[in-house]
Amino acid sequence: MPPLQNDRLIRALLRQPVDRTPIWVMRQAGRYLPEYRQLRAQAGSFMALCQNPELACEVTLQPLARFDLDAAILFSDILTIPDAMGLGLYFSPNEGPMFERTITCEKDLLQLKPIDPNQDLRYVMDAVSTIRRALQNRIPLIGFAGSPWTLATYMIDGGGASKKGFPKAQTMLYSNPKLLHALLDKLVDAVSDYLVAQIEAGAQALMIFDTWGGLLTPAAYETFSQQKMAEIVARLPKNHDGQRIPVVLFTKGGMRNLPGFVAAGTDAIGLDWTADLSDAKAIVGNQLALQGNLNPNILLSSSETIETEVKKVLASYGNVHSGQGHVFNLGHGITPDVPPENMAALIEAVKQHSPQYHQTN
Template structure:
């Protein structure tokens, strides 16, 4: 473990220090754009096995670390991972995504759910996070994550991925009491799960409310925000010093509301200009993002220019450079490498332009 007395760079940024360059990692940085991952997937075709067998999950988490040396290493997992632990089994079918055979539609089903005991239902999490901390030392920050209540509820109520969220919205607008009871139970479980991740070694945790961008602002205030706040309040009560990040896809319309969740950092997608995001969120909330993943299909000049533009707009305090969503499947690995190299030389590039 080199530099054992140093605070990892990403953690310094997440705590609001002024830095020469922003730390950098990528959402979905472990995954299908990397040949080493595709080769491993052929050997272990089941996603559940890849994410819940500690040896495989650790290997996948470390693939981008070995290749690119990002400032953040996020554990390879899935937002649905804690659901079986409260009584909602699921399967992940290649090319179809998650399937929940018995979707949650009634109050009786909600009342039958139980509290989460992470060491019993997800024993692999401890091994994965402890090992990642040992492997990267203080050269990178280890990130944990969880799905937010609205997004997990959407999966559990719809029973699968959705394009229009008609089933959960039908429930929200006809029997809101069922949905609120469910969201409250999910929030408690997610808070326990995130606290467990921090206990096991996660230094920063990210909450993915991927589907909350499908809500109107007034419905976001009823069905998403209060339950984000419930999770964050409970985690901060136990781990006040662990930075928390919130990410929502298509979040331009609810950006200020994301800032009211209680997180330290809002992860911004590319539909908002970074300078506008800074202005809208105010000086006390950090930002993560927000380069369009499609830019990584561009030339080196395009990638470099976009990195410099984003960093300049975000400023030198409380910014973690990232994509505005996950890296795309067919992204050339050399472009991912160039993204990381350029980000790490950002202080020199900014001085030269």
């Protein structure tokens, strides 16, 4: 395969030298962009966008037409896997993602459909390959999936329960851990196959989003989330078409579990804004790259404040002499009410102030 014209993201995730800190933003293709809102209205629904490879490609490329980003990320949803398993995903205007059927007992588990990503989720693979062709190797394409625990929370509670902390899933963890482990093991298989298929379709880096891992106690997190993600990472190919495929694990509230991530075999950890990068770096040393972690709400302030806060994040990670491996990102997804010009201010601040941290003399 031809080399990437801009490989800053890959190099940073592998803790190799770069000229400046690379930046991309979670949910960088989304509702804060008027062109996205227009295309979604034309498509009729969120899932209509996800399930149409050409439209998914168009959405993925929209922020790249506006901003000088160092990566594209596949436009899709983490809940495509349980939908393909037969739970019937739909979106409620007031509740968000919902499922027609849930997992409450062993019978429900046995009714889950085994999936072949290249057949049951063909639209995702077609989107990945379409986006790769459109990018023409300018920047890398990130593929992704939800973690087994995070997928399980929606599958057990039926979705729309995040404000309540997914009580049914957390109850199952203590009342029927055998059933929960059986569900998680099915999801380990599905997520592993799904991510391998994305690599084969053209993804050049991967993220596993463990959005709800922070709901668990440290001991439960290690058993029911972190170990399952480690199993997935172990099954993923390290290289494809002669190129290294780095993997990032993101857990909201994951700072307390950092030592376990080193053992998980991943390349990088995504941190939310409650973590301090210097503290995280002290724990992981040069064993892992770190991604993050500006508070998304700062993008609702002024360009001057954005610049000030970007400088704080960069300084917190430090310079090349204390280790390579920082990817600038938000500590969670960009919110729909962010003015696009503030996204531009964020990127410009990173481009302006990060090179000083990469000088070797």
